[in-house]
Amino acid sequence: MAQPTQRLLGRLYESLGETSSAIDLFAGGLDGVQAQDRAEALALAEDYDRYADLLGTNDRIGDAQAAMRKAAELRERHAPGDPDERARNLVSQAVL
Numbered sequence: 001m002a003q004p005t006q007r008l009l010g011r012l013y014e015s016l017g018e019t020s021s022a023i024d025l026f027a028g029g030l031d032g033v034q035a036q037d038r039a040e041a042l043a044l045a046e047d048y049d050r051y052a053d054l055l056g057t058n059d060r061i062g063d064a065q066a067a068m069r070k071a072a073e074l075r076e077r078h079a080p081g082d083p084d085e086r087a088r089n090l091v092s093q094a095v096l
Helices: 003-015 019-030 038-057 061-078 083-095
Strands: none
Touching (some): 003 019, 003 038, 038 061, 061 083
């Protein structure tokens, strides 16, 4: 299954409350993926945020923090100086 499809299904399963399935789908959909442009990077950062939230709710705090850091790195690299993206990073850090 293609990684974008896995991430899409991860969001669907998350909305249905199927946390374990969503985590598995996000893990596969985010594994080794590289952003090609700003828009893709920010979409991936959002998916990493969702993945971090799911991991955190399953008491996988270390994994959640790693996903949150990956989201922050994507935003800092592809949207430096953007106050909205900086705020998203701060919100993610506050939640975990």
